[in-house]
Amino acid sequence: MERNGSASTSTSSLFLDRVGEVAVTLDPDGLSWKPIDRESSGSSCLCMNYRLKTENRIEFSNVYAVELIDWGLIEDANRNSGSFFSGNKFEMYRFVVHGFHTGKTHGSPWTLCEYTFGHKDMLICQSWVEHLIASTNNDAVRPKSLLVFVHPLCGKGNGVKTWETVAPIFSHAKVQTEVTVTQRAGHAFDCIASLSHRELSSFDGIVAVGGDGLFNEVLNGLLSSRHDAPFPPSPQELDNKSDKNCQHLNNDISRGRASLNGANGMLSAPLCGSDDLEPLLSAVESNGLGVSKCTTNNGPCNADEDVKVSFPNDWFRVGLIPAGSTDAIVISTTGTRDPVTSALHIILGKKVSLDIAQVVRWKTSPSSTEVPSVRYAASFAGYGFYGDVIKESEGYRWMGPKRYDFAGTVAFLKHRSYEAKVTFLKTEEQETSNIANDIQTSQLYQKNSKNVVCHANCSICNDFKDAAQHSADVAVSPIHSQDSRWLEYKGHFLSVGAAIISCRNERAPKGLVAEAHLADGFLHLILIKDCPHPLYLWHLINLKRGSNPFDFTFVEHHKTTAFTFVSSHNESVWNVDGEILQACQVSVQVCRGLINLFASGPEV
Numbered sequence: 293m294e295r296n297g298s299a300s301t302s303t304s305s306l307f308l309d310r311v312g313e314v315a316v317t318l319d320p321d322g323l324s325w326k327p328i329d330r331e332s333s334g335s336s337c338l339c340m341n342y343r344l345k346t347e348n349r350i351e352f353s354n355v356y357a358v359e360l361i362d363w364g365l366i367e368d369a370n371r372n373s374g375s376f377f378s379g380n381k382f383e384m385y386r387f388v389v390h391g392f393h394t395g396k397t398h399g400s401p402w403t404l405c406e407y408t409f410g411h412k413d414m415l416i417c418q419s420w421v422e423h424l425i426a427s428t429n430n431d432a433v434r435p436k437s438l439l440v441f442v443h444p445l446c447g448k449g450n451g452v453k454t455w456e457t458v459a460p461i462f463s464h465a466k467v468q469t470e471v472t473v474t475q476r477a478g479h480a481f482d483c484i485a486s487l488s489h490r491e492l493s494s495f496d497g498i499v500a501v502g503g504d505g506l507f508n509e510v511l512n513g514l515l516s517s518r519h520d521a522p523f524p525p526s527p528q529e530l531d532n533k534s535d536k537n538c539q540h541l542n543n544d545i546s547r548g549r550a551s552l553n554g555a556n557g558m559l560s561a562p563l564c565g566s567d568d569l570e571p572l573l574s575a576v577e578s579n580g581l582g583v584s585k586c587t588t589n590n591g592p593c594n595a596d597e598d599v600k601v602s603f604p605n606d607w608f609r610v611g612l613i614p615a616g617s618t619d620a621i622v623i624s625t626t627g628t629r630d631p632v633t634s635a636l637h638i639i640l641g642k643k644v645s646l647d648i649a650q651v652v653r654w655k656t657s658p659s660s661t662e663v664p665s666v667r668y669a670a671s672f673a674g675y676g677f678y679g680d681v682i683k684e685s686e687g688y689r690w691m692g693p694k695r696y697d698f699a700g701t702v703a704f705l706k707h708r709s710y711e712a713k714v715t716f717l718k719t720e721e722q723e724t725s726n727i728a729n730d731i732q733t734s735q736l737y738q739k740n741s742k743n744v745v746c747h748a749n750c751s752i753c754n755d756f757k758d759a760a761q762h763s764a765d766v767a768v769s770p771i772h773s774q775d776s777r778w779l780e781y782k783g784h785f786l787s788v789g790a791a792i793i794s795c796r797n798e799r800a801p802k803g804l805v806a807e808a809h810l811a812d813g814f815l816h817l818i819l820i821k822d823c824p825h826p827l828y829l830w831h832l833i834n835l836k837r838g839s840n841p842f843d844f845t846f847v848e849h850h851k852t853t854a855f856t857f858v859s860s861h862n863e864s865v866w867n868v869d870g871e872i873l874q875a876c877q878v879s880v881q882v883c884r885g886l887i888n889l890f891a892s893g894p895e896v
């Protein structure tokens with residue numbers, strides 16, 4: 293390798309497979325090459341997505357692996373030797389640069405490419421490999437060892453095939469993978485929940501190959517015993533507090549006459565100041581943060597130490613390679629639904645924080661005794677229409693992903709509404725808006741959201757990391773603060789939904805809530821009050837078309853950090869990340885940035 297005029301640039305003569313002899317230049321940002329003594333500069337780019345076009349440079353940020361391979365053939369595509377594919381062949385030592393192209397438009401899938409270089413001298417090849425590896429390992433912390441769960445039956449039954457497609461990318465990058473193909477629902481949860489802290493900390497992350505349901509299992513397996521935080525107040529507790537301390541006003545939403553703030557809608561008087569709200573149950577002994585004396589907030593501990601892995605932390609990451617029916621989590625966090633793109637995000641060590649909703653079920657049915665149980669959700673928790681769809685779809689599993697369209701149509705035609713009470717924590721933004729005037733919810737929505745859409749390196753999501761990374765304040769929403777104000781809605785609802793992220797999917801390309809952020813510490817509560825059938829259809833059409841679905845008088849949209857829900861219905865079904873949860877009393881709170889995902893944020 294010869295140094296050029298600039299100290300940071302060097303050039304060598306190498307052979308590039310299917311091109312011929314090239315002058316290769318290494319600069320601080322990448323690798324480029326120029327054919328020597330030839331006008332022809334054909335190049336190759338082989339892999340799952342075959343590209344055949346002239347390339348003469350690759351940036352280091354687009355290189356995911358560099359490998360020394362065996363002595364073998366390099367093809368010279370000398371134009372004088374005939375066709376491109378019938379050039380001369382030479383034997384030499386070789387190394388491969390594995391890379392990818394990001395596509396010209398945001399949200400387009402990344403495509404793989406590889407360049408095989410050769411030289412008669414093995415030491416020269418070795419030296420190139422060392423230089424390239426050193427140059428490409430500068431930025432993010434790339435994972436070395438991952439635990440992988442593959443759901444064989446997810447989506448159209450392609451889980452294993454999807455893993456087989458991306459597995460070579462991990463082996464090229466020398467990322468060790470311990471793979472389990474799940475045998476049943478709950479398998480991944482059981483495996484992860486039963487891992488000792490030491491076992492878990494021997495991995496840099498866990499990867500789910502499947503849909504949102506498998507991801508939810510992984511999430512719950514990780515957090516069930518490793519996230520210590522006070523529960524949000526139960527509906528009963530809020531009632532007790534409001535009876536004792538607060539003015540308690542209930543404005544029922546009249547059936548079929550949904551309206552906004554004021555007459556039949558929102559109660560803007562505070563239910564109670566919740567400064568002294570204690571968690572109903574201290575089932576988990578909390579130390580506030582969930583971080584014990586020897587924790588791994590800044591990285592895995594020394595193997596000999598008494599390790600405890602708790603969440604949130606700064607190093608453990610979860611990955612998702614999409615193979616499911618809906619894949620809303622992947623689309624909302626990477627901007628595309630592509631296994632190769634997701635695999636590359638994982639290998640490159642990309643990281644974004646994700647808000648997680650802690651859903652505490654207090655009662656399964658109105659007559660059952662209060663026994664809290666916790667479920668975590670990464671994308672969505674919904675009741676009414678959303679619960680009906682998931683329940684209805686269970687009977688049509690044989691249809692595959694199409695069953696959601698069918699079940700959705702059936703649930704829509706039934707047009708059922710449910711009597712329920714929803715109490716949510718008012719945010720500062722809403723306080724200001726309500727004092728100022730009694731504006732309608734759709735206006736409130738526009739005013740509060742400022743229509744800032746989450747994107748890669750989103751400043752809103754990164755805000756809290758700079759201020760107080762992973763402190764108790766950010767781990768749990770401030771629902772116990774002195775200034776908390778709770779608002780109550782009571783009435784008949786077609787659905788009650790809580791979107792933690794945008795939940796983009798093929799049926800709602802901009803998401804259920806287009807401006808939801810990955811890690812702003814808020815969820816979006818969407819209350820669809822009973823309304824005439826055609827209007828509800830219009831709302832659904834707006835979701836599908838990407839128009840504003842909240843611009844209706846029967847839709848309430850509130851950005852909040854916590855809410856409670858009570859229904860008197862015997863078979864109350866929630867849809868939590870696409871999975872069924874039977875519950876008639878729940879409390880939900882957002883835990884800001886509770887986990888890290890191998891992703892860079894939605895590209896919008």
Ligand SMILES: Nc1ncnc2c1ncn2[C@@H]1O[C@H](COP(=O)(O)OP(=O)(O)OP(=O)(O)O)[C@@H](O)[C@H]1O
Binds near residue numbers: 446479505616693
């Ligand atoms: N081997 C298995 N057999 C049956 N169910 C499984 C298996 N592994 C995981 N599951 C469960 O299957 C459910 C659906 O998984 P997932 O969401 O990953 O796939 P999907 O095809 O998108 O599912 P769905 O169509 O139900 O949304 C989850 O509850 C998961 O726990």
